[in-house]
Amino acid sequence: MDSLSQYLELYRLNREALDAHSAAPLNALRPAAFEALAGVRLPERGDEGYERTSVQDMFAADYGVNINRVNIPADVAASFKCDVPNLSTLLGVVVNDAFHPLRQLDERLPQGVTFKSLRQAAVDNPELVSAHYGSLAPLTDPAVALNTLLAQDGVFIHVERGVKLDRPLQLVNIFSAPTSLLAPRRVLVVLEDGASAQLLVCDHTQDNSTQYLASEVVEVSLGRDASLDYNHIEESSPLTTRHSQLYVAQNAGSRLSAGSITLTCGSTRNNFSIDLHGEHAECTLSGMVIASGSQHADNNVVLRHLAPRCHSNQLFKYVLDGEATGAFGGRILVTPGAQYTDAYQTNRNLLASTSARMHTKPQLEIYNDDVKCSHGATTGQLDAEALFYMRTRGIPEAEARNMLMQAFMADVIDNVGMESLRDRLRHLVEKRFNGTGALCGDCAASCREHVEK
């Protein structure tokens, strides 16, 4: 059976409850989303752009949806393991799909910055939310339509014109529920002209024995000369499925540095759809996947150069061990109007076992003569000569392998825009390869402090 129909049925039976526990700007798009889903299906493995990932299968399990907003008590403090030491952040927590405002957050936010529940923002400022909600993510994409159909809450971030945040915003997504759960999350990030912000998002799963599915749609709108660092770290569980779609619109002179770090996952698909609308827009994408066991991670980038003199640079690296599978799809489109485009894309992958598999599909479509573009993809194994060299110096094979795998990720970490995060990432990656658990563990102290106050 088509996995979509169970959700359509759910919607038909719970229309009122969905609306009642959400807000008007979100409810307004539901009928259109429902219509858009008539007669379509979610992408299957083998569809173009989905060569190795079935979104159908991701949504197929019998997940519950917390339509009536039952408050699921999550031991929030226990899950707060992802704070980055030496990085003082303005912290918000999303448990499943509900934003939990920490008491002091509002007081600590600088003038001109909103960081709150999307539902609350839609009540407080419906015009602003309506103007941006659904403006970038198209309902013609069935997964976006499904998210729009079911989303009741999420996060709203707004930075007023010219406001430059000096402290990073941090969003911790925690999965916690007694039964298997689908959380349809919606995130809106709006930086007005000249605004700048840093955002760090961490995904955690509290219970490793329950199945979770995150359906996430993020819409990011960057005004003229706005600047955003947006880094995402996933440390979930083998039973967690993540389907994330990021839509970004960049105006002239804006800058985006986005990092996507998959340290532990079950099955993950991250879509990046980035439109460079204005001249001199700059976009850097850095992706890292470390997968082992039977984990699956698929990153898919569609980057459109729609204006002249824009610059984009993508670097995605995977280390796959065990039976892990990875996929990367990267399409750069340079339209006829986008003269003097600089666009680069690199995908490098390391297979650390004989049964790990990687599928990569770099694409470059250029409808313009005056451009500098390149793309390259390689998939290989650890350098046997380097490994032998290290072993002759007495370094045990397992340690030598870990050192080489860490070294492989060094340039992706160097690409990450937030300096204090880079140090933390080096540590996390080292721990991940050493098999000492991917959870941030020892850094819990500083964020626990935030909660207990």
Next chain:
Amino acid sequence: MNDILLEVKNLHASVEGKEILKGINLTVRPGEVHAIMGPNGSGKSTLSEVLAGNPAFTVTEGSVDFHGKQLLELSPEDRSHEGLFLSFQYPVEIPGVSMVNFMRAAINAKRKYLCEEPLSATEFLKLMRQKRAIVELDNKLASRSVNEGFSGGEKKRNEIFQMAVLEPVLSILDETDSGLDIDALRIVAGGVNKLKTERNATIVITHYQRLLDYIRPDFVHVLYKGRIVRTGGPELALELEERGYDWIKEEVDAQ
């Protein structure tokens, strides 16, 4: 016998099904310097790689006794911990692994093998400083990735630096002179001589006699077609320098 450091008996090895070593016999005692010479393709580098444990080579016959241990049964890392060191003809560049992390991992792995505590940061830095001086290795190289962007001379000096740190009982120097100018050669050879004691031994693998002007061998062996076909004193190297290898090839091929 107690005073034998390395005893290679009838060693055969192949790579990708092709036999390269066809019965090597070699005995090395503490305090000795052995030179292994021979024309290109005779198996000199294969011998050093096999002794160090390169998994690309398969030993098909023979045995190697290393101060009482069966060398061929040890992993490359344990051969190192037991005191074997190979200076590579082409030291490998390892982008992303810093010299400092590389050396710390090497030292602490050996200390762990010997049931010793890891070195403290201060002790480690002091040791690095001392050993660097032996081969006049620039401090700047310490912050770089292993061998990455090093000049030919720097790479070879880096090998001898690592040898100084690890204090092996048997060092195999594979074509250490290749790619060195005369000043670098003097520094590298000087380093090797400084590290020489009555208790350790060195095997120098070289195509030319030049290096042997600086590192004086006690024995010179000629390797040809996977066997040691002639053994002599230092005078053999001089004879080879003068006459080349053709006369030996002819003698062996005639047999």
